[in-house]
Amino acid sequence: MKIALSSTGQDLAAPVDSRFGRAARFLLVDDNSGKMQIVENQQNLNAAQGAGVQAAQLLLRAGVNALITGNCGPKAFRVLTSAGVSVYHCDANLSGAEALQALREGRLQPAAQASVEGHWS
Amino acid sequence: MTSGSTAFRLAIASGKGGTGKTTLALALAEAQAQIGPVTLCDCDVEEPNAHLFLTGRSGPPQAVHRAVPRIDAQRCDRCGRCVDLCAFNALAVGGDCTLVFDELCHSCGGCARICPMGAIHEENSLIGHIRQLRRDNLQLISGTLAIGQVMAPPLIRAVLTDAAAAPLILVDCPPGTSCPMIAAVRSCDVVLLVTEPTPFGLNDLKLAVATVRLLGLPCAVVINRAGSGNDAAVHQYCQAEQVPVALEIPDDRRIAEGYSRGATLLQTRPELAPALHRLLADSIRLGRKA
Amino acid sequence: MKELVIISGKGGTGKTSLTAALCHLAKDVVCADCDVDAADLHLLLQPQIQQAQDFYSGNEAQVRPQDCRHCDLCAQYCVFEAVVRPSTDQPNYRIDPLACEGCGVCVHFCPAQAIDFPERLCGQWFQSNTAYGPLIHARLGIGAENSGKLVSLVRRQARALATERGSAYLLIDGPPGIGCPVIASISGADAVLIITEPTLSGRHDFLRVAELCRHFRLPALLCINKWDINPQQSQLLQQEAERLNVPLLGRLPYDPQLTQAQLQGRPVTCLEPSAASAAIGKLWRNLRLKLDTPNPQTGVPA
Numbered sequence: 001m002k003i004a005l006s007s008t009g010q011d012l013a014a015p016v017d018s019r020f021g022r023a024a025r026f027l028l029v030d031d032n033s034g035k036m037q038i039v040e041n042q043q044n045l046n047a048a049q050g051a052g053v054q055a056a057q058l059l060l061r062a063g064v065n066a067l068i069t070g071n072c073g074p075k076a077f078r079v080l081t082s083a084g085v086s087v088y089h090c091d092a093n094l095s096g097a098e099a100l101q102a103l104r105e106g107r108l109q110p111a112a113q114a115s116v117e118g119h120w121s
Numbered sequence: 122m123t124s125g126s127t128a129f130r131l132a133i134a135s136g137k138g139g140t141g142k143t144t145l146a147l148a149l150a151e152a153q154a155q156i157g158p159v160t161l162c163d164c165d166v167e168e169p170n171a172h173l174f175l176t177g178r179s180g181p182p183q184a185v186h187r188a189v190p191r192i193d194a195q196r197c198d199r200c201g202r203c204v205d206l207c208a209f210n211a212l213a214v215g216g217d218c219t220l221v222f223d224e225l226c227h228s229c230g231g232c233a234r235i236c237p238m239g240a241i242h243e244e245n246s247l248i249g250h251i252r253q254l255r256r257d258n259l260q261l262i263s264g265t266l267a268i269g270q271v272m273a274p275p276l277i278r279a280v281l282t283d284a285a286a287a288p289l290i291l292v293d294c295p296p297g298t299s300c301p302m303i304a305a306v307r308s309c310d311v312v313l314l315v316t317e318p319t320p321f322g323l324n325d326l327k328l329a330v331a332t333v334r335l336l337g338l339p340c341a342v343v344i345n346r347a348g349s350g351n352d353a354a355v356h357q358y359c360q361a362e363q364v365p366v367a368l369e370i371p372d373d374r375r376i377a378e379g380y381s382r383g384a385t386l387l388q389t390r391p392e393l394a395p396a397l398h399r400l401l402a403d404s405i406r407l408g409r410k411a
Numbered sequence: 412m413k414e415l416v417i418i419s420g421k422g423g424t425g426k427t428s429l430t431a432a433l434c435h436l437a438k439d440v441v442c443a444d445c446d447v448d449a450a451d452l453h454l455l456l457q458p459q460i461q462q463a464q465d466f467y468s469g470n471e472a473q474v475r476p477q478d479c480r481h482c483d484l485c486a487q488y489c490v491f492e493a494v495v496r497p498s499t500d501q502p503n504y505r506i507d508p509l510a511c512e513g514c515g516v517c518v519h520f521c522p523a524q525a526i527d528f529p530e531r532l533c534g535q536w537f538q539s540n541t542a543y544g545p546l547i548h549a550r551l552g553i554g555a556e557n558s559g560k561l562v563s564l565v566r567r568q569a570r571a572l573a574t575e576r577g578s579a580y581l582l583i584d585g586p587p588g589i590g591c592p593v594i595a596s597i598s599g600a601d602a603v604l605i606i607t608e609p610t611l612s613g614r615h616d617f618l619r620v621a622e623l624c625r626h627f628r629l630p631a632l633l634c635i636n637k638w639d640i641n642p643q644q645s646q647l648l649q650q651e652a653e654r655l656n657v658p659l660l661g662r663l664p665y666d667p668q669l670t671q672a673q674l675q676g677r678p679v680t681c682l683e684p685s686a687a688s689a690a691i692g693k694l695w696r697n698l699r700l701k702l703d704t705p706n707p708q709t710g711v712p713a
Contacts, residue, residue: 048468048560050210050225057204057213075222082215136449138587139423143612167588168421168619170612208470208515229514230490268622271559271591296422296587297448299557303509320673321427321451328449332553335509350670374640381610381641 001031003103004059005096006069010038012096018070021052027096028062037062052076059085068099074114086110130290131404132309134333136325138296140315141345141370143170146293148386152397153289154258160287163263164277164305165295166249172263174385177256185264186245187228187275194218196240203232203241224271249276251283260287274304281308298332306333311408312340313367313400318350323358330364339407341367343400348372365407368400412573413702416445416600418585418593420620424608425636428669429691430584431455431678434543436695439579442541443569444548445562445596446586447534455678458539458546466549468560469513471531476503478525485517485526509554531555536565538572543678545572559595562586566596580702589623597629602702605657606634609644617648621655631657632701634694637665660701661694663687 006023017023028037044051056079066086088108133146153159163171211225233241254261264280294305316326333340349372379389419426434442444452486494493510518528536549547569573581586592607617624631638645666687672679
């Protein structure tokens, strides 16, 4: 399983980014091999709108199966769930490693809907 | 600049909201209607007000749409070319199909063109309504943007298209200097900029003049509520910029009270009619000269 | 930190004058001017700019005349009528930047790849100091797209600053209308204060903007400006607002001091006491009560 985490830093020690669409980058962790890949999210800095859609598309193309993030808007949620990606929300102060641990221990529940209204920031 | 038609279009705009655009547009329309046919387009589609002041025969509201893409899931092979082309992130290749986000779509038609499988056709999405009202020589065409709809320009263009055949068209523009105002003003022959003699009014007038100049259109200024602030500053600016002050409407509590009740300027102060006729004639001359 | 946005639906109802006065009364505050299309708040708050940044959004198409083959395809494909065909005064195909939507269709389909698509410089934003607190404001370029992105940027910067400073309030001067820029200015706010006037137009526009707030599930509050030019309309407005669950928090009388304050370049509450400044003081006290205590009716959290 490939798990994506929105991240404020370059590795799993950094806190999870509470934003999804405008997150700085995503860390992709392959559950089987343990390998980690960084996917930058710079293209969204110039996007006037639809950052969530674009970020979701980015993750689908990377073959992600699950996402851990702070908040996820309705459009991004729709794109991700249409491809069967499970979306998990965690507290913003958790590090990437802590969030992954929480997921493995079954402490995170898959979201049934977007956690925030879509917006422009 | 009109594209081939002989209609004359006069825009009434301002940088600042609330300076009296609609008041003036209505006054000019009523004055003109005394002597001949005139069409007033209310292009302030986010907050149209002109219809509140006019009674007459109205037709049923017409729905206005813009084109949004629909994907035929059978034909779509999820190649993602439409996603890559879309500058607005309105498309995404999901699990078994390609998704469309209407609210992000700018109706450019690019995705339908690029799809190699012919899987995208265009469908109508409601953006608002146009209503028409007629009272003798005066025809009002008014656009109302639906709540939650984000883009005004397509509706503004639809209102202006509806007016196309009329010989004299007055365009009540949205405030500001960004895309909605530009959409309303750009096909006009001359622009009247309504301002008030306050620092806010002058600040925003400067932006409006710069915008109109970028569009290559002639303009003149109308000072509303003249005498209520620093009039000298506005006059100085207009003189320095060589923008004529075509009319001054005095600050008059009766006008404000009448307006609050839904009475037009001409209903409250009918003696202003000759000045309004002169303003129309001067504006048409200014527009034709260019 | 409580975030309050002041909007009006209709322009010219006193929104900016009121916002400036509230910035003065609020003391522990960060201010933001989100009326980026026709920004006026700075005329009353007199900011000293500390930082200025360029704002880019989207792209714009530009033809390279030396590579253009005059095939006319771009003109045929552009639904925004932004392609200007050659004429007697201008021998090249060119794109009108005021009409260009930045969709990229011409760029993609040009057989000669003769169209560039650079980022579009749309304006500037500023972080400034004022006598009343920090101010984040911006200036949108003429004809620039007003998608709400610059508004969002201003708000984000203001929020970050307010959080960093531990400010009690973030006061935002919102844009007119009900489109993108307004939506961008109000989404996620703690409360929205609608200021309007007791006229047919004011009432009509209030209803639309109140509906917008309801649509986005935001608690709305009402202030009636120049209520005494038509007490009857004021009454009607108040009743309509109550029906919509928008409580009336204050009424300001028509007062020439508001123009005086503009002429002096200061919030009206900084001038000698006036009917308007007294009414704004009362409004601020009511606002603080609403913002600082939970109210099941408005849903404003503590």
